[in-house]
Amino acid sequence: MRSLLTLVASAASATAAAPYLSWLADSYIQRGVDTNFHYATGVLYDGIAAAYELTKNESYADWYKSQIDAIVQDDGTIVNWKYDYYSLDDYRMGNNYLWWYERTGDAKYKGAADVVREQLNRHPRTPTGGFWHRDPTYPNQMWLDGIFMADSFYARWTRLFDSDNATAWNDIVLQYDNIDARTRNTTTGLLVHGYDESKTAVWADPDTGAAPLVWDRAVGWYFMTLLEVIPVIPESHEGHSRLVEYFTTLAAALLKTQDESGGWWLIMSEPYPGADGNYIESSASAMFTYGFLKGIKLGLLAADEYLDAAKKGYNLLTERFVKVNDDGTLNWEGTVEVGSLSSNGTYEYYISVPLASNDFKGAGPFMLAAYEIETL
Numbered sequence: 001m002r003s004l005l006t007l008v009a010s011a012a013s014a015t016a017a018a019p020y021l022s023w024l025a026d027s028y029i030q031r032g033v034d035t036n037f038h039y040a041t042g043v044l045y046d047g048i049a050a051a052y053e054l055t056k057n058e059s060y061a062d063w064y065k066s067q068i069d070a071i072v073q074d075d076g077t078i079v080n081w082k083y084d085y086y087s088l089d090d091y092r093m094g095n096n097y098l099w100w101y102e103r104t105g106d107a108k109y110k111g112a113a114d115v116v117r118e119q120l121n122r123h124p125r126t127p128t129g130g131f132w133h134r135d136p137t138y139p140n141q142m143w144l145d146g147i148f149m150a151d152s153f154y155a156r157w158t159r160l161f162d163s164d165n166a167t168a169w170n171d172i173v174l175q176y177d178n179i180d181a182r183t184r185n186t187t188t189g190l191l192v193h194g195y196d197e198s199k200t201a202v203w204a205d206p207d208t209g210a211a212p213l214v215w216d217r218a219v220g221w222y223f224m225t226l227l228e229v230i231p232v233i234p235e236s237h238e239g240h241s242r243l244v245e246y247f248t249t250l251a252a253a254l255l256k257t258q259d260e261s262g263g264w265w266l267i268m269s270e271p272y273p274g275a276d277g278n279y280i281e282s283s284a285s286a287m288f289t290y291g292f293l294k295g296i297k298l299g300l301l302a303a304d305e306y307l308d309a310a311k312k313g314y315n316l317l318t319e320r321f322v323k324v325n326d327d328g329t330l331n332w333e334g335t336v337e338v339g340s341l342s343s344n345g346t347y348e349y350y351i352s353v354p355l356a357s358n359d360f361k362g363a364g365p366f367m368l369a370a371y372e373i374e375t376l
């Protein structure tokens with residue numbers, strides 16, 4: 001056992017030697033990451049890509065490529081892909097295939113992205129045109145999570161290969177319009193987890209179909225996807241300014257609900273912040289911190305309103321959720337494993353879900369925030 005002092009000293013010298021971004025990237029690479037097309041894996045890869053962008057260290061790109069090449073075959077098909085299974089979660093990795101296509105021009109990555117894009121053409125929809133979160137499990141339901149999983153990719157693919165297709169742009173904006181109109185509380189600016197257009201789910205409001213509670217990570221996914229789609233959709237499209245408004249009004253709501261610690265509560269709607277069982281959750285705290293920083297960089301948010309809050313958030317992330325292990329690797333802590341509308345949607349459900357160590361869904365966004373801090 002090393003003494004606390006030695007640990008603190010080695011942590012301090014390691015901090016000086018390596019920014020958190022590459023330190024965390026190295027830690028994940030050392031621990032090993034399963035090769036699959038799970039969205040959480042894709043989110044970690046976004047963090048690895050950020051480490052590469054920051055350091056230009058080819059080891060990161062080489063590792064990332066070997067991971068992707070384990071699932072994208074030479075003919076552009078995807079290992080274990082099911083052409084008749086419609087789950088938005090599985091589409092998220094499409095962004096990573098496109099990252100590799102843009103970097104290398106290798107047709108196999110475009111092939112993999114096309115597999116996902118064509119799946120969208122067949123994906124079941126609600127009566128008003130929203131993609132179901134999953135078929136057959138969540139019929140007629142849209143969740144904020146699903147917008148991040150599918151529509152950032154849909155927009156990026158359209159920008160690259162089909163930018164004159166007005167039908168596609170309209171369809172993309174429709175997804176955001178639909179969910180924003182039905183999940184946002186216009187008083188608080190926050191959005192509940194999702195809605196059921198058929199209003200039959202156990203948690204659905206009988207009039208609106210809306211879920212009852214604001215779950216932090218769902219809001220985090222939505223905040224992040226708005227940052228991904230806004231730079232990609234043509235500014236001339238009539239939906240562009242609406243997407244900007246969705247983002248800036250949500251940012252204002254997040255500024256108001258940031259806890260004095262610098263983080264955000266798992267359940268964000270009243271009367272739950274500070275309630276028994278609720279806690280400051282790390283994945284969404286990382287997403288909101290990242291979103292403030294990136295929003296400032298993109299010129300969507302004013303630095304004099306958001307930068308202090310972002311730095312406060314970042315300090316909390318590094319002080320509370322990043323832990324140095326005895327072997328010198330880093331752990332990421334405090335991320336709730338899941339929050340699902342397969343549940344009864346109650347406060348008791350959300351707070352009953354355990355926390356995970358080294359969860360990619362928190363670590364990836366933290367790495368993106370670290371990149372923004374390093375490049376302010």
Ligand SMILES: *[C@@H]1O[C@H](CO)[C@@H](O)[C@H](O)[C@H]1NC(C)=O
Nearest residue numbers: 025026029055057058059060
């Ligand atoms: C690049 O990253 C690898 C893997 O993390 C590390 O071992 C190596 O020292 C890094 N190289 C440089 C020049 O920083």
Ligand SMILES: *[C@@H]1O[C@H](CO)[C@@H](O)[C@H](O)[C@H]1NC(C)=O
Nearest residue numbers: 121162165166167168169171
């Ligand atoms: C344009 O986008 C729509 C909606 O995604 C799609 O159904 C259609 O096939 C696209 N048209 C072309 C010519 O690619």
Ligand SMILES: *[C@@H]1O[C@H](CO)[C@@H](O)[C@H](O)[C@H]1NC(C)=O
Nearest residue numbers: 184185186187188269270271
């Ligand atoms: C919106 O939030 C306010 C403040 O928490 C609350 O009083 C109101 O009931 C909410 N509206 C809806 C439609 O849930």
Ligand SMILES: *[C@@H]1O[C@H](CO)[C@@H](O)[C@H](O)[C@H]1NC(C)=O
Nearest residue numbers: 343344345346348349350352
């Ligand atoms: C909802 O589910 C949670 C567990 O996930 C349970 O503790 C709670 O009692 C349930 N509430 C209702 C109203 O069914």
